[in-house]
Amino acid sequence: MPKTMQEILASARTLSPVPRKEAGAYQHHLDGLIQDVNRALASEPAIHELIGHNPLEMMYENHRYHGAFMATVFNIAHYELLTKTIPWVYRAYHGHGFSYEYFPLEMKAWRRAVEERITTHPMKAVRSIYQWMIDIHEDMIAASESELPFSMPVDEEWLDTKNAFLAALLQGDHRRCLELAETVVGSHDDVARFYLQILQPVMYEIGVLWERGEISVAVEHLASAIVGRVMAALNPRRYEASCFKGKLIITASPNEFHEIGAWMLSDVLELDGWEVRYLGADMPAADLIDMATAYQPDVLGISVTMPFNVDKVGDLIAKFRDDPKTAFLKVIVGGRVFNDIPELWRLVGADGFASNLDEAVRIIGEWSARDQKDECA
Ligand code: B12
Numbered sequence: 046m047p048k049t050m051q052e053i054l055a056s057a058r059t060l061s062p063v064p065r066k067e068a069g070a071y072q073h074h075l076d077g078l079i080q081d082v083n084r085a086l087a088s089e090p091a092i093h094e095l096i097g098h099n100p101l102e103m104m105y106e107n108h109r110y111h112g113a114f115m116a117t118v119f120n121i122a123h124y125e126l127l128t129k130t131i132p133w134v135y136r137a138y139h140g141h142g143f144s145y146e147y148f149p150l151e152m153k154a155w156r157r158a159v160e161e162r163i164t165t166h167p168m169k170a171v172r173s174i175y176q177w178m179i180d181i182h183e184d185m186i187a188a189s190e191s192e193l194p195f196s197m198p199v200d201e202e203w204l205d206t207k208n209a210f211l212a213a214l215l216q217g218d219h220r221r222c223l224e225l226a227e228t229v230v231g232s233h234d235d236v237a238r239f240y241l242q243i244l245q246p247v248m249y250e251i252g253v254l255w256e257r258g259e260i261s262v263a264v265e266h267l268a269s270a271i272v273g274r275v276m277a278a279l280n281p282r283r284y285e286a287s288c289f290k291g292k293l294i295i296t297a298s299p300n301e302f303h304e305i306g307a308w309m310l311s312d313v314l315e316l317d318g319w320e321v322r323y324l325g326a327d328m329p330a331a332d333l334i335d336m337a338t339a340y341q342p343d344v345l346g347i348s349v350t351m352p353f354n355v356d357k358v359g360d361l362i363a364k365f366r367d368d369p370k371t372a373f374l375k376v377i378v379g380g381r382v383f384n385d386i387p388e389l390w391r392l393v394g395a396d397g398f399a400s401n402l403d404e405a406v407r408i409i410g411e412w413s414a415r416d417q418k419d420e421c422a
Contacts, residue, residue: 047187050128057124060177063170068119070166071159075112081158082108086151095150097142104147107138111155113353119171120356121393126386130352131178133256135189140258145186152178197249203229203242211247214268215260219275226275233316236279237402240309244272245401248305272305276312288318291343291413296324296333297380298349299357306380307348313402314409330361338370344409347395348380355382359393366394375412379405 048056063071071078083105086092096104111134118127139145156175159168199207206229213221230239251268254260295311297304304326311323322340324333337345345365349358358378365371378395390398397412399405 048181048184050132050188050192053181053184053188054125054128056181057128057177060124060174061170062122063119063174067166067168067171068116070163070168071119071171072116074163075116077162078155078158079105079108079112081162082112082151082154085154085157086147089150095144095147097144099142103141107134108151110353111151115155115174117353117356118174121359123386123389123392126352126355126382126389127174129385131181131185132189132192135185136192137256139189140256142258145182148185149179149182152182196253197246199242199246203238207243207246210243211250214247214251214271215254215264217264217267217271219271222271222275223278226279230279236316237313237406239279240276240313241402244276244305244309248272269305273308276305276308289320290318290410292320292322292340293344293346293409294322294324294333294337294340294342295346296328296348297326298328298347298354298361299330299333300327301349301351301354301380302326303348303350303380306350307346310346310348310379310402310405313406317406317410319409330357330364333361334364334368334371337365337374338368342374343413344375344377346377346379346405346409349378349383350381352382355389355393358395362394377405377408 086104086108087101089095092101092104114130115127118124135145135148138147152175156172156179159171159175206225210222210225213225226239226243229243230236248268251260251265255262255265293311293314295307295314297307308323308325311321315321322336322342324336347358347361349355362376365374365376375397376395377397377399378390378393379399379401383390383398384400397408399408
């Protein structure tokens with residue numbers, strides 16, 4: 046009988062935390078480790094069958110993401126994040142033709158690369174985590190097959206429009222998407238509902254279809270672009286907030302290319318009376334710090350989707366805390382990875398977390414209630 050997810054989590058909790066020096070050495074040697082693993086796997090005689098005859102570049106990309114992800118796991122010692130992410134990796138790559146047998150071979154190559162390349166530290170904890178990943182391989186196959194991909198509930202009254210919007214999106218019918226948006230967004234108040242009941246669930250479904258290999262990257266890019274164009278097209282009827290509650294910076298973290306959530310948040314906060322600087326995807330840390338120092342926002346919101354970007358946000362928040370000019374800046378985080386692992390936001394040192402737009406507006410409002418001008422009361 047394969048282990049349940051709960052049992053896998055329990056066994057992950059028995060793993061020893063990675064000492065700082067080992068985590069630092071792994072990070073320091075990461076480029077070399079990735080090269081070693083690429084070379085080892087590329088020279089496997091059956092590699093093309095193992096990766097479902099996909100281009101080798103797809104496998105190399107997986108190794109880059111794996112390395113960045115493991116560096117994050119070692120830095121924050123969060124094995125729940127590790128355990129919850131592996132079934133997704135199995136499902137997504139298997140959905141794209143990779144054989145399950147590829148994964149233990151990959152983990153063995155990582156363990157060997159760590160042993161051979163990093164000689165300055167014993168790397169005992171890191172090696173034992175790789176061994177654990179090899180040992181739970183069969184359980185992870187079962188977990189990846191039994192776990193349903195996450196989809197968002199939608200209220201009954203929005204369901205038909207949501208389905209029609211998804212169908213139009215999959216056909217690349219920008220005009221139809223815009224028409225549907227204009228039918229349901231009549232005023233300011235409808236914008237947040239439209240985002241939460243239509244755009245977000247639809248984008249999550251696009252993700253599931255991509256994960257299963259049922260739509261291409263091109264179709265997924267087209268969907269993101271149409272959603273962006275629809276959001277922008279609804280613009281003129283929006284920015285008529287009648288009060289000024291304060292200043293905000295909303296951005297995606299460094300190396301984070303998912304920006305639609307942060308963009309939605311910026312729009313609804315602007316409608317709620319805030320002056321928002323929305324900085325988009327992949328914001329370099331140093332420039333964000335410069336802007337926050339000069340602009341002095343009331344709150345900084347950072348969006349993170351990918352697990353491998355979590356420790357970058359921790360580093361960023363630590364830098365804000367170290368500088369007297371930004372030490373007291375309120376930071377709220379959000380995005381998929383924080384929704385998946387409830388206590389993660391505390392570990393990165395944020396002041397708060399919101400799982401969706403409504404909660405974010407409420408929390409930021411509460412933080413700033415004391416300073417609000419009269420007309421916003
Ligand atoms: C579109 C998309 C992309 C686009 C993004 C385009 C763009 N302009 O944003 C592109 C092509 C760039 C992309 C790239 C990748 N993607 Co992608 N992507 C998606 C997809 C389909 C939709 C994302 C989205 O727009 N969601 C809708 C928004 C509204 O939801 P949200 O972000 O959760 O936001 C809400 C809340 O979380 C919250 N919130 C969000 N931010 C913030 C911030 C604050 C401060 C607060 C308070 C709240 C808050 O409020 C929002 C509204 O309620 C998702 C599927 C999914 N489930 O999300 C996959 C998904 C996230 N991607 C995935 C992957 C794997 C990747 C890639 C690694 C693929 C690859 N091989 O290259 C890269 C990683 C790139 C990187 N370094 O970031 C996986 C992640 C799996 C995992 N375990 O982590 C997903 C889940 C797909 C899947 N089902 O497998 N992707």
